[in-house]
Amino acid sequence: MDAVLIIQSLISGIMMGMVYALLGVGFSLTWGVMHVINISHGAFGLLGAYMAYSLLQYFGVDPIVSAAVSVPLLFLVACGIYQLLIRPITRAQNVVMASMILTFGLAIILENVMAIIWKADPRVLTPTYSSGALILGPFYFQYPHVVGFGLSLAGITAIYLFLKKTYTGMAVRAAWQQPEAARLYGVNLYWISMITFALAVSTAGAGGICLALLNSFEPHSHNLWLINLFLVVIVGGVGNVIGTALAGLIIGVITGLSMAFLPFLWVNLVTFGLLMIFLIFRPHGIFKQEGI
Amino acid sequence: MLSVENITVCYGQMKALREVSLEVSTGQMVALIGANGSGKSTLINAISGLVPIAGGEITWEGQTLKGLTPDNICREGIIQVPEGRKLFPAMTVEENLIMGAYHPNVRKQAQESLQKVFSTFPRIADRRRQFAGSLSGGEQQMVALGRALMAKPRLLMLDEPSLGLSPKAAAEIFDIIRGLNKEGMTILLVSQEVMQTLAITTYGYVLENGVLALKDSCDRLLEDPKVKTSYLGL
Ligand SMILES: Nc1ncnc2c1ncn2[C@@H]1O[C@H](COP(=O)(O)OP(=O)(O)OP(=O)(O)O)[C@@H](O)[C@H]1O
Ligand SMILES: [Mg+2]
Numbered sequence: 001m002d003a004v005l006i007i008q009s010l011i012s013g014i015m016m017g018m019v020y021a022l023l024g025v026g027f028s029l030t031w032g033v034m035h036v037i038n039i040s041h042g043a044f045g046l047l048g049a050y051m052a053y054s055l056l057q058y059f060g061v062d063p064i065v066s067a068a069v070s071v072p073l074l075f076l077v078a079c080g081i082y083q084l085l086i087r088p089i090t091r092a093q094n095v096v097m098a099s100m101i102l103t104f105g106l107a108i109i110l111e112n113v114m115a116i117i118w119k120a121d122p123r124v125l126t127p128t129y130s131s132g133a134l135i136l137g138p139f140y141f142q143y144p145h146v147v148g149f150g151l152s153l154a155g156i157t158a159i160y161l162f163l164k165k166t167y168t169g170m171a172v173r174a175a176w177q178q179p180e181a182a183r184l185y186g187v188n189l190y191w192i193s194m195i196t197f198a199l200a201v202s203t204a205g206a207g208g209i210c211l212a213l214l215n216s217f218e219p220h221s222h223n224l225w226l227i228n229l230f231l232v233v234i235v236g237g238v239g240n241v242i243g244t245a246l247a248g249l250i251i252g253v254i255t256g257l258s259m260a261f262l263p264f265l266w267v268n269l270v271t272f273g274l275l276m277i278f279l280i281f282r283p284h285g286i287f288k289q290e291g292i
Numbered sequence: 293m294l295s296v297e298n299i300t301v302c303y304g305q306m307k308a309l310r311e312v313s314l315e316v317s318t319g320q321m322v323a324l325i326g327a328n329g330s331g332k333s334t335l336i337n338a339i340s341g342l343v344p345i346a347g348g349e350i351t352w353e354g355q356t357l358k359g360l361t362p363d364n365i366c367r368e369g370i371i372q373v374p375e376g377r378k379l380f381p382a383m384t385v386e387e388n389l390i391m392g393a394y395h396p397n398v399r400k401q402a403q404e405s406l407q408k409v410f411s412t413f414p415r416i417a418d419r420r421r422q423f424a425g426s427l428s429g430g431e432q433q434m435v436a437l438g439r440a441l442m443a444k445p446r447l448l449m450l451d452e453p454s455l456g457l458s459p460k461a462a463a464e465i466f467d468i469i470r471g472l473n474k475e476g477m478t479i480l481l482v483s484q485e486v487m488q489t490l491a492i493t494t495y496g497y498v499l500e501n502g503v504l505a506l507k508d509s510c511d512r513l514l515e516d517p518k519v520k521t522s523y524l525g526l
Contacts, residue, residue, distance in 0.1 A: 167394060174380050174391050181378035183362040184340055184371070185443060186395030 004138045009260035010253055015149040016214055017252015021245040022152035023207035024232035025159055026200030032239020033176040033196045036099040040107035041204050041229060042222030048205025049212035050118050053125055062127050063209050071202045078201035082194045115219040122216040148213035155206045156245050163241060172196050176239050231275045237285030293318045294447055299348030301338050308334040309502045316480055321473040323489045324482045326499035332482045333375050336449045340372045341365040367395050369446030377436040381425030385416050388424045388435050392442030409438040430461030449480045486523040490514050
């Protein structure tokens, strides 16, 4: 095998993995903190991607610039969805199950709305720099991939700093680890849940934009994204941000390598096979539960 | 300062507390004792707003606490160290303490309070970067106490602070609690260590199956035949 090709696909894998990591962190947080498994997480990512697509297509706004608008917008939308749909079901007996059913419905609605607005054809984000590439010696990286990677790295760093350095971020972790004690020390769980949910949805939007810089997408793409999210979160450990980020990288590398060396149809087989193996042997992930 | 009047608490069909009353006045240290399952934790959880009350009233400085959520009650300065400590296990010792000063009234003084807690508990100062979940039981109890002090309590409620500790560690914790009260802190102390508890408190309440069985000054409780046989094994 060709060493250049191996390293090339390894680095491409890391780039893609970072995007999965960004998408996965939010998915993991709502799961860990609120016991809400948000099946519509990928669909919100896709919504971010479509918003970037339209803003680029009709107004010529670069995806990075439009993200500065669409990500905060998604945050607000998510606050509304939390109040309207999620908050009522957190009183259910079995929040996990209720949340899965509810957000599954939400994902289908979003998918159909996107199919109506943007049609079922595959789309690609083609910013001005899309034909350019970063050439480093024998290696070759398309600019959109580099930008997607950079944006997701920035997103993950921002989430990490939020959770680690701000009072609200610490309250999110506290509410996940020990909700009763968090309440006793002044944390309003509803408020924190809303922030968590909105943060997750808006970072999903950012992740969706990054993913759209790497691959083409269509209204049902979120289903495939979702399976990858499950894989990332299960490998990384629910609620473990650093674990999730690392798991994203690992899965990116595995996907990258199998894309380079296996027939295309095999790629999903490898990732889903991996998901099964993990569920059987390491249902709590490969990292210790401690972390952030 | 705090007055609990005839409160009843139900878990579904079961009445965990029946018309229980209790008073704590400023600067006092009051004991709440009773066998397992008698409703001690339920009572202080009702004061903290964690469990709803079905009847009766809790007033704090003349104002009712009815309808207040735990975060609002915390803001009033009513702070609980919960049974089993309930630290944030995957956060560091320092982060656990900082979380104690979460509510906005005390947040600004967090760094100052942190230094004070570290000087009160030098042992945990050395472990400030360690995860709370990795500490020994005694050290965890110190973090739990420190976290409560970060909230600048006006009423400190301690639920079995010596649970699961060695006699030496328990004695250390009791010393600290007595010291806090000497400095003027108002304390409601729930404990199974009846002898040690009654030795440092001034007034005590005894719960039995959700009903208040006795209340008296601690000297007299120590002489009470019922307390002697049921709780002191004499
Ligand atoms: N969340 C709950 N749901 C249902 N029943 C509960 C709940 N919490 C406590 N109980 C019941 O209420 C009664 C009082 O419990 P509580 O925890 O207040 O007792 P306690 O005096 O603190 O006991 P211990 O000394 O063991 O801590 C017990 O019979 C207990 O089983
Ligand atoms: Mg108890």
